[in-house]
Amino acid sequence: MKKINFTKDVLPHIIAIGTFLLVTIFFFNPVFFDNKVLDQSDITQWEGSSKAMRDYRAQSGEEALWTPSMFSGMPGYLVNVEWGNQPVSFLKSVLALKLPHPIPNIYLCFVCYYIMLLAFGVRPSLAIAGALAFGLSSYLIIGLSVGHSSRIGAIAFMPLVVAGVHLVFSNKKILGFGVTTAGLALHFRENHLQMTYYLLLILVAYGIVQLVVFIKANKAADFLKSLAWLVPAAIIAVGTFVGPMWSVLEYSTYSRGKSELTSSNQAPASSGLDREYAFRYNYAIDEPMTLLIPNYYGGSN
Numbered sequence: 001m002k003k004i005n006f007t008k009d010v011l012p013h014i015i016a017i018g019t020f021l022l023v024t025i026f027f028f029n030p031v032f033f034d035n036k037v038l039d040q041s042d043i044t045q046w047e048g049s050s051k052a053m054r055d056y057r058a059q060s061g062e063e064a065l066w067t068p069s070m071f072s073g074m075p076g077y078l079v080n081v082e083w084g085n086q087p088v089s090f091l092k093s094v095l096a097l098k099l100p101h102p103i104p105n106i107y108l109c110f111v112c113y114y115i116m117l118l119a120f121g122v123r124p125s126l127a128i129a130g131a132l133a134f135g136l137s138s139y140l141i142i143g144l145s146v147g148h149s150s151r152i153g154a155i156a157f158m159p160l161v162v163a164g165v166h167l168v169f170s171n172k173k174i175l176g177f178g179v180t181t182a183g184l185a186l187h188f189r190e191n192h193l194q195m196t197y198y199l200l201l202i203l204v205a206y207g208i209v210q211l212v213v214f215i216k217a218n219k220a221a222d223f224l225k226s227l228a229w230l231v232p233a234a235i236i237a238v239g240t241f242v243g244p245m246w247s248v249l250e251y252s253t254y255s256r257g258k259s260e261l262t263s264s265n266q267a268p269a270s271s272g273l274d275r276e277y278a279f280r281y282n283y284a285i286d287e288p289m290t291l292l293i294p295n296y297y298g299g300s301n
Helices: 006-027 029-033 041-060 086-095 104-119 124-135 138-145 149-169 173-189 193-216 220-239 242-255 287-291
Strands: none
Touching (some): 086 173, 104 138, 104 173, 149 193
């Protein structure tokens, strides 16, 4: 068994965690020192829409599966239902050091990106710098300020999933299996499937690159063995998310299907969404530059 060298194997990570914690506290110092809270417009709207359900839970101890507060009423599981994934929630709170909401998501961006860079062999000093650059990017800070907490949380755990997958393909299969399972379960808990779709694209691209590398090295069988470790990791992670995923899938047939309203002088509409509607709020070709340059597209004005 390899002997642990504290200065080389432990101290850099303690410094990294301390750095991330200090930067988080400094950046959000009004929360810690002035007893202020971040005014998030989307969270304020959510508090209003979910109040009836939260009051019912507090009074009865049961979950409300329907809320009258949204539109003319809608399923409660799309607004505020506490699912049976509390162990995953507990894991997040431990990793986030019990920091007050919504600050943990930025801190976790630091930590997870740091872990990913370490998995790819980047030395700790550079990994700290890269993690800070990722966590303090304008896209994440602006998103958090308006209340997109689930999106930022889902993004925070994407590097952790990539780290786990890379560890599996780097012949650290047991460690990679555990990191992938935990990272994916934490990512699913945030319940932002748009980010899950983007994560899938990243993993597919990574998998294609690894497949080419393994084939060139005449190790295609090893590629399949690595893949075999990731399948149960994904199944376990998805298992922690079955409730929310199944309920949304069930409701989507009513919310995104063919309209029940018809008109005698209107041509029958095709089922689902048309292309114009689906891409109405899509990014312009050069709009992704806002990820690098704040207000490149004019800002909120």
